[in-house]
Amino acid sequence: EPEVTQTPSHQVTQMGQEVILRCVPISNHLYFYWYRQILGQKVEFLVSFYNNEISEKSEIFDDQFSVERPDGSNFTLKIRSTKLEDSAMYFCASSEDFWDTEAFFGQGTRLTVV
Amino acid sequence: DQQVKQNSPSLSVQEGRISILNCDYTNSMFDYFLWYKKYPAEGPTFLISISSIKDKNEDGRFTVFLNKSAKHLSLHIVPSQPGDSAVYFCAAHGSHGSSNTGKLIFGQGTTLQVKP
Numbered sequence: 001e002p003e004v005t006q007t008p009s010h011q012v013t014q015m016g017q018e019v020i021l022r023c024v025p026i027s028n029h030l031y032f033y034w035y036r037q038i039l040g041q042k043v044e045f046l047v048s049f050y051n052n053e054i055s056e057k058s059e060i061f062d063d064q065f066s067v068e069r070p071d072g073s074n075f076t077l078k079i080r081s082t083k084l085e086d087s088a089m090y091f092c093a094s095s096e097d098f099w100d101t102e103a104f105f106g107q108g109t110r111l112t113v114v
Numbered sequence: 115d116q117q118v119k120q121n122s123p124s125l126s127v128q129e130g131r132i133s134i135l136n137c138d139y140t141n142s143m144f145d146y147f148l149w150y151k152k153y154p155a156e157g158p159t160f161l162i163s164i165s166s167i168k169d170k171n172e173d174g175r176f177t178v179f180l181n182k183s184a185k186h187l188s189l190h191i192v193p194s195q196p197g198d199s200a201v202y203f204c205a206a207h208g209s210h211g212s213s214n215t216g217k218l219i220f221g222q223g224t225t226l227q228v229k230p
Contacts, residue, residue, distance in 0.1 A: 004157070033216065033217070035218075041222075042203075042221065043158065043223075045219065048216055048217055055216075091158070098214050098215055098216030099216075100163075100207075102163055103160070103218060105159070105160075107155075107157045108156070108157050
């Protein structure tokens, strides 16, 4: 069964460092997303991406965040200068369409900022 | 911003009985709802969905009911099995119409424990 894969599964970084979280969405999907879940809190939307551009972003997704689809398979989330409060599980998701359809999630990357 | 709320943080049921998980929403423009199941250290797994034009959708042991007037949906699991023990998230498509981007707004989750 096709699945969304994320690497690495766990990333530890120093505050102020840049991190890149990687995702390989399901191959025939056209819509891509990043969500995060801070420990004990709800899953929060960060950004949606379609046709090589951001289609919607949340208030959390400030100038420190960026997304890119550098080739036909990868979808990345970059955090330019990490803060302690960026520590969370980050989930990548993809969907065939945006209309009345489910998104499939990866297993997540646990980001720990120290 | 609590547009999707799951007011019960946890639920415990006996194996073989019915599990009922509840979800409320505040935005009447939401038109598509989903339930996801999540195990620790894994991503959410899609379970079942319902469009606002329906009031019920069934898939095996899982049934989702939607009451639009009350802005309430529920997930019924019958019969419950120990393997169903997980965190269940209700989600709604948070954008719609011409601005629909597929964004999901999640509830806080309900931890279901099914006892053998």
